[in-house]
Amino acid sequence: MMAKTLRIILGDQLNSNHSWYKHTDNDVTYILLEVMQEQQYVMHHVQKILAFFAAMRNFAYQLTKKGHQVIYIKLDDADNAQNFEDNLQRIIKQEGIQKFEYQLPDEYRLDEQMKALCQKLDIETSYTDTEHFITQRYDVRDFFGDKKSFLMERFYRAMREKLHILMNGDEPLGDRWNFDADNRKKYDGKVALPDPIRFNHNVSELKVMIDRMGVQYFGEVDEQHMEWPLSRQEALQSLDFFCEHLLPHFGTYEDAMLQNHISLFHSRMSFAQNSKLVSPAEIVSTVLSHYEKHKDEITLAQVEGYIRQVIGWREFMRGVYWSQMPGYEEKNYLNHTTPIPHWYWDGKTQMNCLSKCIGQSLDHAWAHHIQRLMVIGNFSLLAGIHPDDVDAWYLGVYIDAIQWVEITNTRGMSQFADGGLIASKPYVASAAYINKMSDYCKHCKYDYKKRYGENACPFNSLYWNFFDRNAEKLQSNPRIGMAYVTLKKMKPDEKEKIMAQAETYLSDLNAL
Numbered sequence: 001m002m003a004k005t006l007r008i009i010l011g012d013q014l015n016s017n018h019s020w021y022k023h024t025d026n027d028v029t030y031i032l033l034e035v036m037q038e039q040q041y042v043m044h045h046v047q048k049i050l051a052f053f054a055a056m057r058n059f060a061y062q063l064t065k066k067g068h069q070v071i072y073i074k075l076d077d078a079d080n081a082q083n084f085e086d087n088l089q090r091i092i093k094q095e096g097i098q099k100f101e102y103q104l105p106d107e108y109r110l111d112e113q114m115k116a117l118c119q120k121l122d123i124e125t126s127y128t129d130t131e132h133f134i135t136q137r138y139d140v141r142d143f144f145g146d147k148k149s150f151l152m153e154r155f156y157r158a159m160r161e162k163l164h165i166l167m168n169g170d171e172p173l174g175d176r177w178n179f180d181a182d183n184r185k186k187y188d189g190k191v192a193l194p195d196p197i198r199f200n201h202n203v204s205e206l207k208v209m210i211d212r213m214g215v216q217y218f219g220e221v222d223e224q225h226m227e228w229p230l231s232r233q234e235a236l237q238s239l240d241f242f243c244e245h246l247l248p249h250f251g252t253y254e255d256a257m258l259q260n261h262i263s264l265f266h267s268r269m270s271f272a273q274n275s276k277l278v279s280p281a282e283i284v285s286t287v288l289s290h291y292e293k294h295k296d297e298i299t300l301a302q303v304e305g306y307i308r309q310v311i312g313w314r315e316f317m318r319g320v321y322w323s324q325m326p327g328y329e330e331k332n333y334l335n336h337t338t339p340i341p342h343w344y345w346d347g348k349t350q351m352n353c354l355s356k357c358i359g360q361s362l363d364h365a366w367a368h369h370i371q372r373l374m375v376i377g378n379f380s381l382l383a384g385i386h387p388d389d390v391d392a393w394y395l396g397v398y399i400d401a402i403q404w405v406e407i408t409n410t411r412g413m414s415q416f417a418d419g420g421l422i423a424s425k426p427y428v429a430s431a432a433y434i435n436k437m438s439d440y441c442k443h444c445k446y447d448y449k450k451r452y453g454e455n456a457c458p459f460n461s462l463y464w465n466f467f468d469r470n471a472e473k474l475q476s477n478p479r480i481g482m483a484y485v486t487l488k489k490m491k492p493d494e495k496e497k498i499m500a501q502a503e504t505y506l507s508d509l510n511a512l
């Protein structure tokens with residue numbers, strides 16, 4: 001007979017294919033907990049809170065339906081101690097539990113908490129893998145060893161070879177590893193933009209509950225029609241929708257931005273993936289088999305572009321996280337200290353690109369990669385915002401933001417706070433790039449062509465100010481040599497005007 005066992009399922013561990021659930025067992029009880037502890041480590045977007053609670057409740061219901069024993073602690077249960085440890089201690093005592101088991105958390109914070117709890121418990125404890133990722137926690141660390149920079153491209157190619165994905169023997173299919181040169185175009189209206197797939201969840205009762213409990217949050221929600229996939233079935237529907245309607249143009253327009261269409265050809269599956277409703281292996285095999293059947297309408301460039309994100313960037317970022325934590329949270333290579341402007345919280349800035357990207361984030365708890373990287377992240381880096389503030393904002397606002405994937409993208413890729421471990425150069429750009437990839441500048445009070453003077457676009461002067469003020473740390477980087485050549489060649493009075501303009505803007509970011 002098995003010892004009476006309690007197994008905790010964290011909110012981002014909703015993997016119904018986990019081997020835990022292969023058999024039902026009367027001696028095993030699963031527990032899911034809604035706790036204030038998880039609402040308070042950062043202020044979250046309201047849709048993020050509601051989506052996690054709704055998905056957890058549905059997961060618990062599905063497990064019960066399959067005959068598993070489940071304890072579900074709701075946020076407003078009278079005896080909820082509002083943290084994992086006290087609740088678990090109580091249930092263990094109450095139910096006469098002899099063994100406690102958990103799946104390895106993806107966040108360092110929770111990993112430490114589970115370890116500490118197990119040390120305190122006087123019953124048997126054990127942990128197991130989440131069986132979600134393709135790689136193991138420390139694969140990236142072992143792959144790069146003590147290298148100063150971790151090049152995603154190297155890892156990605158090794159993954160393609162190891163998994164034999166899009167390969168022709170030992171060579172990449174199409175004789176190229178990377179189709180970025182064919183991809184990443186501005187949206188030119190040549191193909192119609194599909195409406196994103198939207199689900200229709202009424203989460204009003206949950207909203208009433210979080211309000212009654214005094215949960216602090218920000219952002220908007222249409223609580224009678226929340227649009228995110230919240231179950232495995234909906235995640236699979238999203239995947240099918242993506243393959244059929246979005247994959248054919250994913251790569252071509254992956255970097256394009258539009259003010260009246262929030263997602264273009266992006267899958268918007270990151271919440272479903274990060275809560276583990278669907279696995280990367282399933283996504284990859286579905287996308288590849290769809291491609292096999294539709295080669296007449298989908299090019300290799302589109303598929304490669306997507307596969308790169310899933311087996312490349314996503315697995316890579318997770319591995320970087322585990323190779324760098326806990327120290328990564330403290331990184332601030334460029335010593336940035338400026339507080340985040342208040343308009344990050346309401347989108348009320350006259351810079352149209354930021355107003356649209358932040359506004360969309362507040363309305364939908366989601367923005368696509370280039371909006372996050374080349375508009376909001378770009379501005380944060382140029383303006384020298386403290387990485388702690390930037391992290392807190394990104395970790396709170398996005399529905400898919402869990403620290404392992406948020407901090408590596410934000411502090412690492414976007415803010416260069418790790419000194420170039422992930423990004424071989426800072427992701428900064430002037431207004432020319434934003435104008436090239438979007439229609440934002442056409443509708444802006446600022447002039448994207450001007451570097452100084454009335455209504456000069458702030459991105460331009462801040463761009464040169466960024467390189468100028470960080471010359472000591474950056475000018476030896478061969479990938480950005482050209483910026484320093486241009487800066488050196490600049491006429492002194494021109495440079496003076498640009499720097500003066502930047503100083504004016506930097507002195508009052510809230511006014512922009």
Ligand SMILES: Cc1cc2nc3c(=O)[nH]c(=O)nc-3n(C[C@H](O)[C@H](O)[C@H](O)COP(=O)(O)OP(=O)(O)OC[C@H]3O[C@@H](n4cnc5c(N)ncnc54)[C@H](O)[C@@H]3O)c2cc1C
Pocket residue numbers: 265266267268269270271273274309310313314315317367368369370372373377394395398400401402405406407409410413414
């Ligand atoms: C500053 C910044 C912060 C970010 N924060 C997060 C975050 O908190 N959570 C998160 O999941 N992603 C984050 N990303 C990565 C990326 O922007 C999102 O994964 C993507 O926008 C999610 O939308 P989608 O599902 O439509 O993605 P698609 O464009 O359809 O891409 C497909 C999938 O690839 C994966 N992916 C793509 N790029 C990345 C990446 N750089 N890192 C990890 N996975 C990637 C995601 O799982 C995504 O669902 C961030 C990027 C930046 C620049």
Ligand code: SF4
Pocket residue numbers: 350351352353354430431434435440441442444445446447448457458459
């Ligand atoms: S002009 Fe400048 S601020 Fe305005 S949308 Fe373009 S890049 Fe953004």
